[in-house]
Amino acid sequence: MTALLLLAAISGTILLQVAIGMGVGFWRLRHRGSAPPPVDGNTPATTGAWAGWRAFRVDSVGPEDQAGTQRTLVLRPVDGLPLPGFAPGQYLTFSIDLPASPSGPLRTIVRCYSLSEQPNGETYRITVKRMPAPAARPALPAGAASTYLHDTVQVGDLLRVKAPAGSFVLDSTSDTAAVFIAGGIGVTPMISMIAWSLAYRPDRPLFLFYGVRNSADHAFKALLEQLAQSHPAFTLTVLYAAPGPDDIEGQDFQHTGFIDVALLKRVLPHGRHQFYVCGPPAMMAALVPALADWGVPKSDIHFESFGPASSGYVRPVAGVAGTPLAIPFDIQFRRSRRTIVWDGKDTNLLDFAERRGILVESGCRTGSCGACETRVVSGDVRYADKPDFDVSAGSCLLCVGLPASNLVLEA
Template identity: 35%
Template sequence: MTTTMLSSKHVTEIKASAPVLAEKGEAITTRFYEQMFEAHPELLNIFNHRNQKQGTQPRALMQTLYAAAVNIENLEALLPTVQKIAHKHVALQIVPEQYPIVGHYLIKAMKEELGDAASDELLEAWGQAYEIVADIFIEAEKKLYQETKNQRGGWNGFRPFVVDAITKESDGITSFYFKPEDGNALPTFSPGQYITLRVLLPDDPYTHLRHYSLSDAPGKDHFRISVKRETAPGYPDGAISNFLHDHLDVGDQIPISAPAGVFTVDTNADHPLVLLGAGVGQTPLISMAKGALDANPDRKIDFVYTAKNEDNHALLKEMNVLNDQYDNFQAHVRYTDTDDHINRELLQAVTKNDAAEFFLCGPGSFTADMKEILENDLNISESNIQREMFKPFV
């Protein structure tokens, strides 16, 4: 990644704008989305409406802009973020023609919200910086599209699938099994990845795209997701998850894009794994555990999990099967209804091997707490920790 096209003056302008972005960035990105959707309502078929209503989407974009400003001379520092966002874009089928639209309304919003602080030099600098970053994303996504399509069973776009089975897993979580309508092969995937469903609600002019982690091991004749029935402020009843729970039936067709995502475990490695999950955050982790053990039955895995109670513990039977079948798999379950929590002592007991890799998935507060204990109390290197919070893309 390079900024050689930017003059030193433009680099200085962008770096100097970082404090302003920290102060007014969310106002800029909120205005950006408003104007872009007004001019291009077709993009509402792609973006998550709930994230817009709750402000999480503008906030995510603001954080990315700020990071770009701070790291403008060292964009390599953003590579992990670029890869994660590129996977999201491919899952949503973002195309190069959409990048100029985003750039136009982003600079327009900057000019309006910054007022006198938006000099011609600053806007020119950000315009050029955006083009450079857009080209980086376009190239990364082009490569991913090619890799996705060229693998055995792979495809681009949204492929028709049929609901093969539906299983209630717990209070609030149901598993859906999908098979390709054409009966052809499915591609393999890296445990931890997600698929994207395209849902059309009754009396809604827009389609809705949702990412759901694959909750089974790769190599099956189906894809499985395990979906929590959501409720959220500003978007009562979690429209998409509730639609799946209440209206999706066996035999129904639904379009799905190919597996994507960078929160993945290497099944070819043999170092120990520690999987820490809360609530529905266990879905990619159970896929990781099953996929890793399928590839290497001797791999040491500790699965640390918390839920409200046993009634809320989805996929409990599968966890117990792994616990019984593999001497090297150990489940550590804590239920908060009985004030039984994941604490420092438990984490210390599963961090004895310096080579272990840690995967954290659940609510933001949970993963932040776990990461803090691992790094600050138990001296686990940040490079050995991967964290997923199901945050919106930009």
């Protein structure tokens, strides 16, 4: 080989290495640059969020499980403007007009649905479980919003949506192992947390314990299995409460039964973990106190309830600014013609009302959507945390409100 050829070969190799290096650098930059800004575990707000309601068109719909009881809807903003990011775990609030009766006038209901994927700047995705009438009272109407989102809403339809909100979000700045415990549709916020974490913090250890009845309502099956196969940091443990005849243990699911602390102890490595729990009331009532009894510090237990709280896991009611709450108080629900004694055992006035069978509208249950705003006829309501929602004068938000005196409420 002549000296000239040798020089050309060396220069070519160097140029190739520089090109590869620049390519890899550019790829890393693009992928790092597209990560949503880090959010900590207490950040409810989203930068670039809009105020009030924004129109979204349904872009696509599809079943998320074999039984078709969970339906995913992808939504695109009608104005075509970019969508703000959100903290993985947050939800959207929907305002839905439905006929009060088949021929009656429309009534507006407000419902919240967790975002079931990581932010992408163009669309939002939610997954809705069809809510049937309670088994013990089959004559009651099925869930209003979920039935509408399953049976009536189709591609091209419009929905009114509030910006992402909620404080049940991944502590995305932490490297501590995150343990997700999901029952049924409670997996939705975790899909978003897991997808985000694997994309932008791929070395952080993640564990998902996901309990469902069997393969019929095993949602996100292919997605979760694919994530577990391609990410060594992610361990997936699926439990079927009642496996079907064709369900194969070790393939479709890992254990039969329910998630409990004994299983967590067997699967989790020794050390500190941050727990995220979301599921039906019975699961929450059993697991949240059990985690605390196991010695997990309260600051490492995060949970969200999609419906009325169950008495087993209500958080202790703190007075405002350290003032102990005086009890008992008489709480009169004027429209329902009921007066009940507040004994300080409930976390808020919404749980207090629901647990005693008083029907009140509700949405987010965290003081941001306004669905449970109720007129205070007399008395004072106070808040342990200031609501995100601007409450009208003379009204209160039941979901975060506590009585500060005897009360008469218009509910």
